Amino acid sequence: MAETLIKVIVAGARGRMGAEAVRAVSRAEDMELVACLDRNRAAGAHRPEDVGLAGPFFHSLEACLASVQADVLIDFTRASVARTLLPQAVAAGLRPVIGTTGLTVSELHDLDVQLRLQERLGLYAPNFAIGALLMMRMAEWAARHMDGVEIIEYHHAGKIDAPSGTAARTAQRIEQVREQMEPNGGARWQVPIHSVRLPGFVAHQEVIFGGGGERLTIRHDSMDRTSFMPGVLLAVRTVMKAGAGLIDGLEHVLW
Amino acid sequence: MAETLIKVIVAGARGRMGAEAVRAVSRAEDMELVACLDRNRAAGAHRPEDVGLAGPFFHSLEACLASVQADVLIDFTRASVARTLLPQAVAAGLRPVIGTTGLTVSELHDLDVQLRLQERLGLYAPNFAIGALLMMRMAEWAARHMDGVEIIEYHHAGKIDAPSGTAARTAQRIEQVREQMEPNGGARWQVPIHSVRLPGFVAHQEVIFGGGGERLTIRHDSMDRTSFMPGVLLAVRTVMKAGAGLIDGLEHVLW
Amino acid sequence: MAETLIKVIVAGARGRMGAEAVRAVSRAEDMELVACLDRNRAAGAHRPEDVGLAGPFFHSLEACLASVQADVLIDFTRASVARTLLPQAVAAGLRPVIGTTGLTVSELHDLDVQLRLQERLGLYAPNFAIGALLMMRMAEWAARHMDGVEIIEYHHAGKIDAPSGTAARTAQRIEQVREQMEPNGGARWQVPIHSVRLPGFVAHQEVIFGGGGERLTIRHDSMDRTSFMPGVLLAVRTVMKAGAGLIDGLEHVLW
């Protein structure tokens, strides 16, 4: 049933996340990697063995779409690239799975409008780690029942920024839940975030809830980039469904 | 608006859980403790200051109901007591909140039938710790998305039985989720349980999920019996709602 | 062999730590509680059953020493009381075990000189929790072999000050170890301390070391005041040994 395979293009295929996505799509039984995009490559297709990756390489979307047909574009480029590439891709009928961060809210909004008009789905996810997303969603639930909460995130010593994006996003969601519950009492739910930076860590986070005489802790430990790939594949399968618009966050399709 | 207070009887009021329930009900702004039951007390009411507890004491439900009117009976007795007390209470129009364990499935079933005929709600909960219930429910969710799972439970050195009831129940639920997902593949989801027994612990549990390159851990730490009381009060408020039958597990009203 | 029992006075016997010390000394087979001191009590001895504590009560050391003979004074008062009480006690031939904090370095120094002249031992310990002391000492060892370190301390929501005394002291010792190893490189060993304040915690601390590809974590969880008593009894036994001067920290007698 080769016709039913989802045809996938990976943009930013030579970057770290992109290369993992190429491997993951190549191995997925329900997908076919039809092309890789990378602006730093010369025009034309390259043999897979040259780059250690399956699928022909193209330096632009135009060149790519002139040669191959596709359903989904996975984007792991940079904001400066993605802001032109993505509207082109959507206009060409592709369904975008966007892992690039740094796009503005209004750029994401424009993609949403464009996808609604086209009656196709896209998905934007700053984080594809299913474990991390489960953690965030669990934190929202716990926030409704426990008295207090703090977040500790642990990253390798080389990570300069703090708090991590995942920690900031987790805190924000907890605060939103509390605001809905107690419209005037949200102030005490400014969730404190502690950032540990040490060699020997990769990417870890703990959300600790405390109540009278009990504690509830949700912890996520991420070892390497492979932990993101089940989420990327889930996103590809999701955008193939009927629907319209840009889904903002993989967590919305986990339940 | 004293009329709207929920009138509560606590049975087993001199036991450890019962005494906590008496304190919790006394402090709750929307409840009134109207009586305490304890079979070991002589007949008649005792002054609260004698026992350090609010509310008159009775040695039997008959004597109690001859003196006071009530909405809810909280039962923290023993199975041998509860199996006669609870049908009496339901027949008298009380809504039971049952924390006593050891009743048989058919006894619970009979209470359910009796409550359906009366068109009133009751609630049976072997565990009132909201944090522990959140943990169990989170474990069910995570089981749908992660590859493997094990449970570690930690209790004080004096706890003889292993695994703990909470650990066994958590494992059972995870196994049920997996069986639904892969009707023929559940075998590999016999969830291993590790039981640690050491001084310095009270009651703690960790559910650890592992996937490719990531882990998700849900941990609950319980310090003392006060951690059960928010759950008991939530149960009392729940059985006052419209409905019929015996709710089996506080977790069904947490969402 | 009643002669060989260590005769102990507890000062601050009605405070929370003092009351625990009274109970611990009363139960120790090699000790005898000969008196309790408490300034808030009227003059004269009280019956133990009045206060739920063994031993006669006195309101001053003079009154006490006029009635009983003693070897050791355990001090759990306040700095304002201890700074007059302790020199008196040492002058009277007692060996002090000091748990009161807030004395100045020069006050402790004076006690040391006084004890050296008397050729007796005393012991000052801001922390009697043997587990916490082991943690601190282990942290000093690990600091010699691992690259980086951070501390997380967790306390109940009611603790206003941060960081905790134990965390500050642990950090200081680690920094001293590093300074000795790299006299000019200590700057990067300003140990970061994260303070978590949540209901459901009592007193907990984690010291996390990270190196290339590995982490070493030492964690101490303290549930209640009883965890300090083995350390208090160890201190009492220690000051009875031959020696002179004020030992600064129980950790010096743990090895």
Add this chain to the structure above:
Amino acid sequence: MAETLIKVIVAGARGRMGAEAVRAVSRAEDMELVACLDRNRAAGAHRPEDVGLAGPFFHSLEACLASVQADVLIDFTRASVARTLLPQAVAAGLRPVIGTTGLTVSELHDLDVQLRLQERLGLYAPNFAIGALLMMRMAEWAARHMDGVEIIEYHHAGKIDAPSGTAARTAQRIEQVREQMEPNGGARWQVPIHSVRLPGFVAHQEVIFGGGGERLTIRHDSMDRTSFMPGVLLAVRTVMKAGAGLIDGLEHVLW
């Protein structure tokens, strides 16, 4: 000062641990990698760029020692190889650093005797992870002061044997400490070991001590093989010192 560099041969250089050792020695400022041994290589030296490793390759120790001079032989082969290689190496005046496991006690004993006669040091270490060794030593200390203890070890799902060697060794040492303290009471110190096997773990261990009202936990998390190399280099420097015989365990040189 090229004369003072420690000249090192790595045996088993193409194995996983051996290859890491080659990299670590090459980078160490006080060492020189003079040769690599690997039985699967044809005779004669190979250019480093062929194998991605520094240093000439030899297929036998004889061939190697005919060409180069060396001080230390790091052995990461297999027991079947090491049991002939190591006596040869010691006879030739090399100081062995042995990471190969599976040698019998009497084989290790013979190497010890041989080294004593030669008045040189060797070091055998089933575990070069300094963090893990610190954990074991800390566990021995804590065992003298805390009431009870259990071990939890966590490894990737592919590890078939349980408990891990490190866990078994940690338990054994704790039991020895207790036996010394209470010659007749050691029975209650059969340290329970719990083995967790899940994807997402690499190699982790927790030693949990419990006492009255407190817990002390020592945890080691190992991410990858690089965590062993600081220990290998420390071993090389150690065997260069004056002394005689085979040191059994890197922990003996950590303090």
